[in-house]
Amino acid sequence: xxxxxxxxxxxxxxxxxxxxxxxxxxxxxxxxxxxxxxxxxxxxxxxxxxxxxxxxxxxxxxxxxxxxxxxxxxxxxxxxxxxxxxxxxxxxxxxxxxxxxxxxxxxxxxxxxxxxxxxxxxxxxxxxxxxxxxxxxxxxxxxxxxxxxxxxxxxxxxxxxxxxxxxxxxxxxxxxxxxxxxxxxxxxxxxxxxxxxxxxxxxxxxxxxxxxxxxxxxxxxxxxxxxxxxxxxxxxxxxxxxxxxxxxxxxx
Amino acid sequence: xxxxxxxxxxxxxxxxxxxxxxxxxxxxxxxxxxxxxxxxxxxxxxxxxxxxxxxxxxxxxxxxxxxxxxxxxxxxxxxxxxxxxxxxxxxxxxxxxxxxxxxxxxxxxxxxxxxxxxxxxxxxxxxxxxxxxxxxxxxxxxxxxxxxxxxxxxxxxxxxxxxxxxxxxxxxxxxxxxxxxxxxxxxxxxxxxxxxxxxxxxxxxxxxxxxxxxxxxxxxxxxxxxxxxxxxxxxxxxxxxxxxxxxxxxxxxxxxxxxxxxxxxxxxxxxxxxxxxxxxxxxxxxxxxxxxxxxxxxxxxxxxxxxxxxxxxxxxxxxxxxxxxxxxxxxxxxxxxxxxxxxxxxxxxxxxxxxxxxxxxxxxxxxxxxxxxxxxxxxxxxxxxxxxxxxxxxxxxxxxxxxxxxxxxxxxxxxxxx
Amino acid sequence: xxxxxxxxxxxxxxxxxxxxxxxxxxxxxxxxxxxxxxxxxxxxxxxxxxxxxxxxxxxxxxxxxxxxxxxxxxxxxxxxxxxxxxxxxxxxxxxxxxxxxxxxxxxxxxxxxxxxxxxxxxxxxxxxxxxxxxxxxxxxxxxxxxxxxxxxxxxxxxxxxxxxxxxxxxxxxxxxxxxxxxxxxxxxxxxxxxxxxxxxxxxxxxxxxxxxxxxxxxxxxxxxxxxxxxxxxxxxxxxxxxxxxxxxxxxxxxxxxxxxxxxxxxxxxxxxxxxxxxxxxxxxxxxxxxxxxxxxxxxxxxxxxxxx
Numbered sequence: 001x002x003x004x005x006x007x008x009x010x011x012x013x014x015x016x017x018x019x020x021x022x023x024x025x026x027x028x029x030x031x032x033x034x035x036x037x038x039x040x041x042x043x044x045x046x047x048x049x050x051x052x053x054x055x056x057x058x059x060x061x062x063x064x065x066x067x068x069x070x071x072x073x074x075x076x077x078x079x080x081x082x083x084x085x086x087x088x089x090x091x092x093x094x095x096x097x098x099x100x101x102x103x104x105x106x107x108x109x110x111x112x113x114x115x116x117x118x119x120x121x122x123x124x125x126x127x128x129x130x131x132x133x134x135x136x137x138x139x140x141x142x143x144x145x146x147x148x149x150x151x152x153x154x155x156x157x158x159x160x161x162x163x164x165x166x167x168x169x170x171x172x173x174x175x176x177x178x179x180x181x182x183x184x185x186x187x188x189x190x191x192x193x194x195x196x197x198x199x200x201x202x203x204x205x206x207x208x209x210x211x212x213x214x215x216x217x218x219x220x221x222x223x224x225x226x227x228x229x230x231x232x233x234x235x236x237x238x239x240x241x242x243x244x245x246x247x248x249x250x251x252x
Numbered sequence: 253x254x255x256x257x258x259x260x261x262x263x264x265x266x267x268x269x270x271x272x273x274x275x276x277x278x279x280x281x282x283x284x285x286x287x288x289x290x291x292x293x294x295x296x297x298x299x300x301x302x303x304x305x306x307x308x309x310x311x312x313x314x315x316x317x318x319x320x321x322x323x324x325x326x327x328x329x330x331x332x333x334x335x336x337x338x339x340x341x342x343x344x345x346x347x348x349x350x351x352x353x354x355x356x357x358x359x360x361x362x363x364x365x366x367x368x369x370x371x372x373x374x375x376x377x378x379x380x381x382x383x384x385x386x387x388x389x390x391x392x393x394x395x396x397x398x399x400x401x402x403x404x405x406x407x408x409x410x411x412x413x414x415x416x417x418x419x420x421x422x423x424x425x426x427x428x429x430x431x432x433x434x435x436x437x438x439x440x441x442x443x444x445x446x447x448x449x450x451x452x453x454x455x456x457x458x459x460x461x462x463x464x465x466x467x468x469x470x471x472x473x474x475x476x477x478x479x480x481x482x483x484x485x486x487x488x489x490x491x492x493x494x495x496x497x498x499x500x501x502x503x504x505x506x507x508x509x510x511x512x513x514x515x516x517x518x519x520x521x522x523x524x525x526x527x528x529x530x531x532x533x534x535x536x537x538x539x540x541x542x543x544x545x546x547x548x549x550x551x552x553x554x555x556x557x558x559x560x561x562x563x564x565x566x567x568x569x570x571x572x573x574x575x576x577x578x579x580x581x582x583x584x585x586x587x588x589x590x591x592x593x594x595x596x597x598x599x600x601x602x603x604x605x606x607x608x609x610x611x612x613x614x615x616x617x618x619x620x621x622x623x624x625x626x627x628x629x630x631x632x633x634x635x636x637x638x639x640x641x642x643x644x645x646x647x648x649x650x651x652x653x654x655x656x657x658x659x660x661x662x663x664x665x666x667x668x669x670x
Numbered sequence: 671x672x673x674x675x676x677x678x679x680x681x682x683x684x685x686x687x688x689x690x691x692x693x694x695x696x697x698x699x700x701x702x703x704x705x706x707x708x709x710x711x712x713x714x715x716x717x718x719x720x721x722x723x724x725x726x727x728x729x730x731x732x733x734x735x736x737x738x739x740x741x742x743x744x745x746x747x748x749x750x751x752x753x754x755x756x757x758x759x760x761x762x763x764x765x766x767x768x769x770x771x772x773x774x775x776x777x778x779x780x781x782x783x784x785x786x787x788x789x790x791x792x793x794x795x796x797x798x799x800x801x802x803x804x805x806x807x808x809x810x811x812x813x814x815x816x817x818x819x820x821x822x823x824x825x826x827x828x829x830x831x832x833x834x835x836x837x838x839x840x841x842x843x844x845x846x847x848x849x850x851x852x853x854x855x856x857x858x859x860x861x862x863x864x865x866x867x868x869x870x871x872x873x874x875x876x877x878x879x880x881x882x883x884x885x886x887x888x889x890x891x892x893x894x895x896x897x898x899x900x901x902x903x904x905x906x907x908x909x910x911x912x913x914x915x916x917x918x919x920x921x922x923x924x925x926x927x928x929x930x931x932x933x934x935x936x937x938x939x940x941x942x943x944x945x946x947x948x949x950x951x952x953x954x955x956x957x958x959x960x961x962x963x964x965x966x967x968x969x970x971x972x973x974x975x976x977x978x
Contacts, residue, residue, distance in 0.1 A: 054865055080867030088865075094858035097851075105855040109866035113848045115876070120846040127848075167867055339943075345805060345900045354943055357694035371900055374804045378897035382811060394804060401808065440803040469803075668797055 006065075007032050007083070007201050008053070008171045013062035014225075015045075015052050022048040024225035025062070030171060030201040037204045037216035037233075045225040046205045047089060050173050053203075054086045055079040067170060081110055085169035087160045089176045089205070095149035099140055102148050102159060103131035106166035131166070138162040138192060154185035161192065172196070174204045178211060190215070213237065294333040295585065295592050298355030300366040302343035306470075306494065309525055310368055310570045311340070314391060316563050317575035318365070321582075324558070329582055330590030337361060343368065345375035352376050356383050362592035363387070365577060368570075370394035370413075370441045377403045386599040390577035391570060395445045396666055398622035398652060405595075407602045409577050409615070411542050411652075412622050413442050414449025414667055416519060418654035419627040419647045420540035421453030424516060427629075427645065428538065430486040432460045436477060436500075437491035437518075439466035439669070446491050446518045448667025453654065461489075466669065471496060474503040481509065488513050493520035498529055505533035519543075522632050525568035527639050534632045534639055542623075542650075543569040543612040544630045544641035555611040566638075576610040583607070614649075622652040673925050681835070688827050696823045698939055702932045703827075703834045704892050709915040709927035710841050711884035716913070717921030718845055719877045720857030722779050723770075724909050725786025729882040731904025732789060733759035733889030738806035738899045739799055741815065748816040755890040756883065763882020771875040774860070786909050793901040805900025812894040830891055837884055842924055844880065853877050857922070918959055920966025929967055 008030040015023040022045045030036055038046050051057040053064060055076035064072045071079050094102050107127045108114045122128060135141045138158045143151055148159060161177055177193065178186050193215060196202060206212040212219065219236040221228040229236050299318060301311035315338065328334050337359050341348035348367060355361045356379075364380065364387035367373050373392030380387045380403065387406050389397065393413040397406065424430045433454065437443035443466065451461045462485055467477050481488060488509070492500045497520065504510055510533060519541025522534055545556055545566050555575060559567040567575075584601040585592060592598055606616040615625040627650040630641035653661045684703075688696050708730055715721045733755040740746040740754055770781050793800045800806065812829065813821040844850050852873050855863045863870050893899055902908065911934065919930025937955060942948040963970035 056861070056865070075869075076864040077867050077869045080865055086865050088862070092859050092862040094855055094862070096858055097854060101851065101854075105851050105863075106866050108848045108851070109863075109868055111848075114852055114868065116848045117844050117850070118847065120843070121848045121851050122846070124848060163862070163866065344902050345898075346902045349896065349898065350939060351942070353697055354694065354939065357692065357697060358943075371803045371805055371902075374801075374807045375898045375900055378807045378809065382897065396804075669802075 005032070006030060007067050008203075009063075009065040010053070011063050011065070013049075013052060013059045013064060015048055015057055016060050021225045023052055023059075026222075026225075026227055028220060028227070028230070030203060032170070032201055033199050034201045034218065035204070035216045036202065036218045036220065037206055037212035038220050038222060039206065039209065039212050040222035040228070043224075044222040046222055047175060048225075049222065050086060050175055050203075050205065054084055054173060080167060080169075083170035084173065085164040085167055085171070086173035087164045087175055087177060089179060091153075091156050091160050093148040093156060093159055093163070096147060098145050098147055099135065099151065099159060100128075100131060100144040102163060103134055103166060104128065106163040107131045107134075110167045134162050134166060137195075139188075154181055154188070157181060157185070157189065158192065161189075165196075170200055172200050172202045174202060176205050176207065178206065178208065186211070292331060294335040295329065295363070295590065296335045296337060296359060296361040297581070298337050298339070298352070298359060298361035298364045298366075300339045300341045300348055300351050300355070300364070300372075302368055303338075303340035305343050307343040307368055309494065310391075310568075311343075313525055313568045313570035314366065314368065314574045316559070317390075317567065317571040317573060318578050320559055320562055320571075321575045321578035323562075325582060329585045332590045332592075341367065341372055343372070345369070345371045348372040349375050349379060352379060356385050361385070362595070363581065363598070365390065365574070365581065367392050370397075373397055373406075374401075377401070377406060380405045384595055386595055386602055388577050388581055388602065390573035393445070394441055395652070398618075398620045399662055400666065402621060405599055406621070407580075407599070407617070408622055409580050410573050410623070411625070413445030414452075415622070415650060415652045415654075416540040416542055416627040417446050417449035418453045419650050420516075420629065421450045421455075421459075422457055423540070423629055423645065423647070424450070424487070424489075425454055425457040425459045428487070428514075428516070430454075430459060430514075430516075432462050432485045433487050433489050433516075434463045434465065434481050434485045435461060435489040435491075436465040436467065436481065437489075438469050438471075438493075438496065440469055443491050444669050445667045447489070448670075449654075450489060450518075452667075464670070467496070469496075474500055475507075478503060478507045478509065481513070483512070485513060487516050490515060490517035490521050492517075493523065494526065497521050497523075497526045501530055501533045501537075519569065519630070522630070522641055523568050523570075524566045524641070525570060527632070527641065528566060530632075530639060532634075535634060537632045538629065538644070539632075539641070540627055540629050541569055541641075542625050542627055543572050544628050544643060545572075546630070546635075546640040546642050547612070547628065548643070549611075549613065551609045552611040572611050576607065576612060576615070579607060579610060580605050618651055618653075618658075620652070620658065624649050624651050626650065673923075677925065684831055688824050693823045696827050698935065700823070700827045700830050700895055701939075702935045703830045704888050704895060705912075705915065705931040705935055706928040707834050707837050707891075708885055708888040709912060709919070709931040710838060710924050711881045711888065712912055713916050713921055713924055713927045714841065714845070714853070714877055714881040714884070716916050717923065717927070718850065718857060719853040719874060721770075721774075721874060721878070722913070723782040723878075723881070724779055724906070724913060725782035725784075725789070726881070726885055727904045727908035727912055728786045728789035729759040729763050729885035730889035730892065731793060731899070731901075731908070732762055733886035734893035734896075734899045734903060735793060735800060735806070737890050737893035738809050741810055742806055742808050743799075751815070752890055755893065756886045759886025759889060760879060760883040763885075764879050767875045767878035767882070771871050771878060783906070783909075786904065786906060790901055790905045793904060800901075803901065805898060807898040809893055809897045809899070811897065815894070826895065830895070833887065833891055837887055838924070838928075841884065845924060849873070849876070854922070914956060916966075918956065918966060920963075920968035920970075923966070923968050926966045926968030933967070 006029045010026055010028040013026045040046055052059050063070055066082050104121055107130050135144055178189055213233050219233050220230045229239055301314045302308055303311045339351035341351055364385055367389055368391050370392055373389055373394050389408045391410045393411055395412045395414055398408055435447045437447050463482055465477050465480050516538045519539045522537050522539050524545045583605045587601040588597050603617055608614045613626040615623045618624050627647045628643045629645040631644050632639055633642045712726045715723050736755040736758040737751045740751045766785050773781055794802055812826055852868055856870050860870050915930035915934050916927045920926025937952055941951050
């Protein structure tokens, strides 16, 4: 496995909650531009693994390398500054800010002007332009003056992804972006995901096997915190029937 | 609208109902035309005291004394009615200041009187000075108000905290024969100054204050403090008031200390605002203050009888404070012939009043604005089934500086907790 | 932006009105402005950053005490007093901020409550400096100390108004700035802010310092207005009253706390002149507002405008 050019490398990463091994000795490598899906039953540790990668949780063991630098001991915001972005399974927006304000806050996150106090945010023309472009891209422009909490659920999920793209990440972690969407909305979201910048590595948690296999080239199957299978989707796909019959893990 | 009812206005103006403004203008015009002197307007006195909260009873007592005296003089002074505007300071200095602002600037009072706590007394002083309104403090006892931080416009007719205790310290050493004393007192300026005054003269004579115990102002249980009292002292000096006095007395007895260690203290500990609610645990306690309801003089007998008749209770030193305070004010107003608008002359008159027949005895101010008055050593006794502070010794004409030279005295720091 | 005409009308009234008012009302207006500034500074924490501080009166009090001690004990000059007051209050919020910026919600409430109590205890017990329970009186009058050509309540009012307008403008700029929006972001969703790359701890700390600084400014003005400081100005009652001013007026709006402060100062002073039961009336007023306008008086008006 070539790790020298990889943008995200996990080696022997573990995270325990008391006696429960939520993430157990996980190895994972993401190449730039790779589309990778993380599948597994409920409680397999997918979201915990996301939290460990993004820095919300610290790893108890193992190392996490981002673009060649060890980030294992870094806090979430420091990892974000080094190019990791994520979305949340349960939507985490700024509900009482307008859609454009949500976007502006996301856009200034990795900008030095986040500590600027002497001029209105709305006067930072380049930030406003970038925020507006992102809203256009995610088809949220009509709602720019709406409070985020007044958006439909589908639009909130779109905003959730759009926020994570504001910092021009190199690695994007998507935690079930389709969860709870209607079939029409799922199509829109899938189309949006296909349009993501091809140079970023994307790690996707998804329950819908068809969506996961449709999106990703490589698949990792997580079960009870451990990597059960990892490889190109054709390979995992070949194993699929076996796993179904033995574990029933993909049927939910 | 009282002004508009006056016949003078009616004669000059047939339609005064248009607006208050018109009425006021025409009344002013009427005054000029008829040559009526402004003295016929009422004298307005602003009064503040805590009328709610934990010190409400003390505040009520002060107010009752005030109203009793005004009732006795009836019609007013020099033909001018006296209007009293009463405000509750809630025993919070900030509120006291707010209410005083209201009385002075909105109600336009000519004179202020009242306040109970030292902190309120200090809070008002700069404002009173700035507004040049004479104010009488009947109770506030903070030493420095008439010592290092004097105010031109404030006249104190009460006492300074250390004043009776200077006298008491000497008395305790020589007459009571005490050599070693522990003190237990509320932990604030009034406590520090009273204990400090006692300690100074007691130790100057050769006694020893072995330990000083301080209880928080809102103390709920005295047990941990009583446990600290050394067993080898001749007496315990206690300073409390209100609820804390009642509870302290009871717990002092319950701890079995009453039989073993003699109890003495500051006047407030057995003052009449709490004494009627005490039982035998208070018997024999010796304290010092400039007043006792049991004082056997004609002036006091008359005051106590009148107070009992009107309020159905025995007057406390707080009650007497503003009865005498009101007498003081009225005397000064008579000296200036009711011309209270000239506040500089009025405050000068206030500083030179001498009373010979106050319930507490004679009093006059020293050069620093604090009364020179008798201090009574009192012992709690049961007479006709009721507890009273019987006078066992009168120490006449006590000054706030005791026997010390004022200039030297003021070079020393204020009594503090230490 | 909807606030602009309202603010303009109020401002014109504040500028033009006082010469026609009796000194009592001018004094009351001055008090309102001082507490409005204090409430706005708390709003930065409570309304914008979402940090419910119950010890905010502490900075107000410490700054006022600094002015009192320096001007009476050390006879310091006007600018020394003013700058030291603001500096000491700000320094204190910088240090305390290091401590409290790590915790959130009820823990933040409790730790700020505790720090407020410590400051109160200090003012009450550090007698050689603070005079304890008696407080410190004899703070020189503003005109005499600053060498102003004008004296009296109206002059003092205009000085306060100037300080208020400048501070309010700075605060309004602050909350609309990129930094101000990071504070709102933290209030709305701190976890998201972290994953976006914000060091939220640092932002909270800076907002705590700024809130402390503006509270100190109001404390300095208060010291001169009152001529006196005592522990009651920084006790829990003072802090919780301040908290009520913000919640009553509408947190996160800056204008709301000004209205809240004005309403409470007015009610306290005016109602109490007519009845001793005024705390009851004030309490009823709070409860009615909380039920009728849970987002505060100002937001009630705004919601109505938004829905129409």
